[in-house]
Structures are given as C-alpha cells and as structure tokens.
C-alpha cells in the first residue's frame with residue numbers, strides 16, 4: 175500500500191510529516207496536482223504529499239491547516255488549491271446536498287466513496303462541481319466526465335432499504351481490500367474496513383454497522399476486531415521515537431500516520447422482499463464491494479431486524495455496546511429490547527423461563543422488579559390450553575422474597591419525573607405501583623413480620639402438617655440416608671391412615687412412643703438405627719414452630735393466593751431459621767408444581783397463568799444430593815418442561831447459577847447475565863466466548879442477554895430508575 179516515494183522516506187521525514195500540522199514551516203507553491211488513486215483513497219492522509227514530485231504542496235498544507243485549525247502564513251502559495259484547478263465552476267456542496275443528491279449522476283454511487291472529505295474528518299462545505307459527490311481534494315482535475323472516473327461506480331444506486339440515502343457524512347470509513355482480500359465462506363468472513371481518523375474513537379468491539387449493496391440490500395455486521403497499522407514504513411520501536419512521543423505536548427500519536435482497521439463480522443443481510451415489503455434478514459451470503467462506505471446503524475428497525483429483536487413484547491432494557499446505548503435517528507433514538515410475549519411464533523417466552531444472575535449487589539432485584547412489573551398490565555393476558563373456559567387471563571405473579579423487597583411493588587417510585595414517565599410510555603414500558611400486591615406471611619412461633627416496607631395488605635397463613643402426607647421430602651432433612659427416607663415414608667403413610675388428628679405434634683408423639691418403635695423395629699419394617707435417626711431428625715424444634723400455627727391453613731386460601739392479575743409476595747427475611755424459610759418456599763413451590771402437573775389439580779392453580787419468581791433460586795434447585803432431593807428437582811424440571819402447556823413461567827434469580835441443577839438450567843430459554851466474577855458461575859452459563867469475557871466487566875445495569883428463541887445474543891442496559899419503589 176505504500177505509494178512510490180514513501181519507501182525511501184527516512185525516519186526524520188516521517189516524524190516531521192507527523193508533526194507538520196503543529197509547526198510553521200515554509201512550503202513551496204503547489205504544482206498542478208496530479209491525483210492518483212492512492213491519494214483519493216487515503217483522503218487527507220495521502221502519502222503523495224511527501225512524494226518527491228509533490229513534496230508538501232499547497233493543497234496538502236491547506237488540508238493540514240483545516241485539520242489542525244491553525245492559521246498559517248498568508249503566502250499566496252497557501253491559497254486553496256481548488257482555485258487553481260481547471261475544474262468547472264464549483265458550487266458549495268452542503269451536508270444536505272450530500273444526503274439528498276439529485277439527478278442520476280449524483281445517484282451514481284462512486285466506489286471511490288465520495289464522502290472522503292468526511293472520512294478525513296473535515297466536516298465542512300466542500301467546493302465541488304454541482305451534482306457531484308467529489309470533494310475537492312479527491313476531485314481529479316483532469317476528469318470532467320464521469321466516464322473518465324478511474325473507479326467503479328454503482329449504476330442506478332438505490333439509496334437503501336429504508337428509502338433514505340445513506341448518510342455519507344456519518345460513514346465510519348470504507349471497506350478495503352489492501353490489507354486482506356474480502357472473503358465470505360459458509361463458516362467465516364474477512365471484511366476489513368478502514369476507519370477514518372475522525373471516527374476512530376467511536377468504534378468499539380461490538381459496534382454495529384451497515385454496509386450497503388448497490389441493489390438496496392445491506393450487510394448488517396458487528397466489529398469483531400480492531401487494529402492499528404503503520405501508514406508509513408518506520409521503526410517506531412526505538413528509543414528516540416519513544417522519547418519524542420513521550421515528550422510531545424499534545425497527543426503523542428498523529429492518527430494520520432496509522433491505518434485504523436476494523437474487521438467486520440457479518441451478522442446478516444437486510445432486505446425487503448418487495449419494495450414495500452417488510453424488512454427481513456437472511457444469512458450473510460454476499461460480500462460488499464470494495465470501497466463501499468461503512469455506516470453506523472441509524473434506523474431502529476434495521477437494528478431490531480438485524481439482531482432479530484421483536485418490535486414489541488416485554489421491555490427488558492435498551493441495546494448497548496460496551497455500556498453505551500446504541501442510538502439511532504428514530505424517535506426515540508434508543509433501541510428497546512423486548513421479549514416476545516405473544517403467540518405469533520409459539521408461546522410467550524416467559525413460559526420458556528428466565529434466569530437473572532449476577533453477583534451480590536449488581537442489581538438483580540432492581541432489574542427483576544422492572545421486568546416483573548411489565549407482566550402486570552391489564553392487557554397482558556395468556557391462554558390456558560386445558561382450561562374449561564377459553565378466555566385469556568392475566569397472570570398471577572408469585573414472588574419468593576428473601577429480603578423483604580418485593581412488597582414495595584405496591585408503592586410508586588416517587589423519584590420518577592414526568593419526563594421519565596413520558597419516556598417509558600413512548601417505549602411501552604409499564605410503570606407505577608401494582609395495587610393488587612399482597613404479602614402472604616407464614617406464622618412462625620417467636621418471629622414477627624415487620625411489614626413496614628409497604629402498605630400492601632398482609633395475610634397470615636400456616637402450613638398444615640397434612641400437607642406433608644404427599645410431600646414427605648419437606649421434612650426430610652438433607653443428610654438423611656436413603657434407608658431413613660424410606661422408613662420416614664412408611665411412618666408417615668401409616669400415621670395419615672390413622673384416625674388421630676393429623677398434626678405435627680401428634681406425629682412426633684406417635685413416633686416417639688416406645689410401643690410404636692418396637693412395632694416397627696421388632697417386625698423389621700424399619701431397622702433400629704434408622705428408626706432412631708428418623709426420630710432425631712424429624713422431631714427438630716424448628717418444625718414445631720411452623721406447622722399448624724394459629725392462622726388460616728394455606729390450603730384454605732389457595733383462591734386468595736393464586737388470583738389472576740395479582741402479585742402474591744412471600745417474604746421470609748423475618749424468619750431467622752434458614753430451614754424454616756426453605757420449608758415455606760418449598761411448600762409454595764410444590765403446591766404450584768403438583769397442581770399444575772396433576773390432571774386433577776386445584777382449579778385456582780391449574781387455571782391461572784402463574785409466573786413464579788424465585789430469589790436465591792440456587793438454594794431450592796441445587797444439584798441434587800440424595801434420592802429425595804433428586805425427586806424434587808426432577809418434579810420441578812417436569813413442571814418447567816410443561817410450562818408452556820400449563821402456563822407456568824419460572825423467573826429464577828441467583829448469584830450462583832453453577833449450583834442450579836442442569837435439568838432445570840436446560841429448560842431456561844432466556845438468561846440475563848449481570849456482572850459475575852466467579853469463573854465457575856460464568857462458564858456454567860454457556861454463552862459464546864466473546865461474551866463470556868465481558869461478564870466480569872459489566873457495570874451496574876449492564877447485562878448480556880442470551881435468549882436464542884427471541885434474538886441474537888446482545889448486550890443491553892436496564893433502566894437506570896426503578897418503575898416501582900426500590901429502597
């Protein structure tokens with residue numbers, strides 16, 4: 175790529191050249207400029223400026239003056255070169271002209287990329303012949319006819335699928351072939367772009383771009399690699415160079431001395447089937463032409479289509495790259511990320527389950543409130559396949575709340591401004607308190623629920639011991655051997671057949687009775703050591719505090735808990751014993767799972783769409799140790815599999831996703847990954863490597879969303895304020 179004349183340049187020459195814009199150096203009057211292809215392509219960075227026959231000419235000096243903004247001598251030699259060029263009378267081409275070229279000549283989209291002046295960072299009115307895209311510095315003095323242009327042009331260029339001409343002013347750069355050939359194979363692609371110096375700071379790994387084709391299709395791509403290369407052959411790994419650079423007053427690097435290259439990973443081709451048809455995407459199956467402009471994505475629909483993001487659904491956040499929002503020319507300019515919540519392509523994705531994971535304090539609860547609130551709009555209704563009446567119903571949101579934070583959904587976030595609300599409305603973000611929020615409080619001896627976080631109604635309940643009849647695992651402590659567990663089932667089976675009231679106290683008195691012991695041990699129905707082990711583990715003082723307390727049995731208020739359109743929060747923070755907390759959560763979980771799975775389940779559960787939000791999910795769904803724990807997990811995984819049929823959506827929240835059993839993880843379609851710094855946690859999520867590497871660097875509110883049936887994997891930023899109270 176190094177043009178003739180440059181190869182003989184010495185280090186000193188290059189150095190002087192690099193700093194020319196900062197030094198007042200007498201320059202010779204310009205010769206009539208002969209423009210070569212190399213000059214045109216490299217814009218203001220042309221090496222021909224220092225070629226022997228064209229040293230640092232007046233045109234170049236003018237160019238540098240404009241770059242540096244410094245006034246140089248009033249020597250006539252420094253007059254703008256175009257005045258001396260034998261070109262047709264120039265008119266001023268404004269930005270509008272560039273965007274709205276008239277006539278077929280201007281539509282001919284020269285692959286020299288006529289936005290070269292913009293590429294070099296010179297955003298200004300460019301004197302040029304009318305109806306031409308040629309900026310003065312690339313306008314060849316000797317060409318007055320377009321046929322004579324040395325570059326390929328697009329005939330009848332159609333300016334884009336959105337009807338508007340590509341905004342050349344905004345181009346990041348052009349597609350090049352000088353470094354690597356342009357190439358696409360079924361499995362890989364090499365598309366290298368030269369990025370203009372003025373735009374380099376805007377480009378990040380992951381930046382989305384479009385590259386237009388001549389027939390209106392567009393390549394939608396993502397920057398997958400960035401690279402600086404020397405523009406001139408100099409040895410910059412030297413002591414003298416390093417000292418000079420370190421001593422430089424301003425920026426030690428002159429962008430014009432380097433090529434800044436962006437390798438584009440094609441994501442898809444955007445096209446319309448018919449001129450007026452909907453924007454669609456297909457596999458990237460063609461390469462862009464050399465010298466085509468690389469443009470930022472300015473149309474929201476193009477980004478959404480390019481990344482396969484639904485245009486509506488449950489709002490999760492805004493598309494971002496490296497923590498910066500992707501902005502378009504649409505109104506609003508941000509790109510909302512929605513989760514499909516209708517039946518247009520199968521079932522709403524909440525019934526394929528969601529996982530929110532992030533280390534402590536990364537904003538899981540904040541984000542969860544913002545997302546869960548979205549499901550609680552009056553118009554959000556789901557159908558139940560097996561329900562007797564076919565009407566669609568609002569979901570019931572059941573939240574297991576270990577830190578007493580979710581009953582605040584009953585309260586507005588008073589810090590929201592009218593502006594915030596207006597923005598939310600413009601992107602269909604539901605906001606504001608949900609009046610139907612209720613707190614269901616388990617009565618536990620010696621523990622009091624403070625209930626001071628919100629004014630939501632509180633309803634007390636107790637768990638009747640009879641519930642254990644079909645859920646023996648609830649009192650089977652971890653560490654119980656398989657033999658003990660089998661023995662416990664025998665004891666419970668017999669007890670529930672007896673006529674004594676089925677309370678916990680009666681059960682304990684029964685098994686502690688010496689007669690009962692000899693009955694089971696002497697008949698060899700339960701081994702002696704197992705029997706004693708069972709009694710020791712089951713007669714834990716924890717259980718006596720929670721079963722059969724003085725409150726309504728939960729079985730009597732099922733209709734009150736599982737009600738369409740209601741949020742039922744189960745706070746557990748006020749309970750000091752983790753075993754009791756787990757018991758309560760597991761009770762609610764198994765009520766939901768059993769009744770959803772059983773054909774004869776309770777109507778209130780079976781016929782209500784339920785979204786079960788489980789904070790600290792790893793506690794309840796951890797990799798099973800012991801047969802009975804495996805049973806619970808497999809039942810839960812079954813329920814997850816049936817989620818779509820039964821309208822049961824799991825919304826799992828955890829800081830330890832690696833602890834959740836694989837059978838459950840496999841059922842989850844949508845993963846929202848906040849900052850995680852534990853390698854085991856990160857690798858358990860199985861996201862592509864390039865995203866995995868970013869997870870430890872995610873800032874608060876920034877997340878990776880992996881939802882294969884919803885969109886391509888992308889990064890999004892959650893809202894920076896909470897749509898309900900979060901304190």
Ligand SMILES: Nc1ncnc2c1ncn2[C@@H]1O[C@H](COP(=O)(O)OP(=O)(O)OP(=O)(O)O)[C@@H](O)[C@H]1O
Nearest residue numbers: 533534535536537538539540541874875892893894
């Ligand atoms: N997107 C955000 N923008 C601004 N502040 C946020 C955001 N997300 C969370 N926060 C703030 O960060 C703090 C921690 O958030 P949150 O309680 O949601 O974290 P968490 O992950 O649930 O923590 P824990 O592990 O303790 O449950 C809160 O004060 C919250 O207001």
Ligand SMILES: [Mg+2]
Nearest residue numbers: 538539540577
């Ligand atoms: Mg939390």
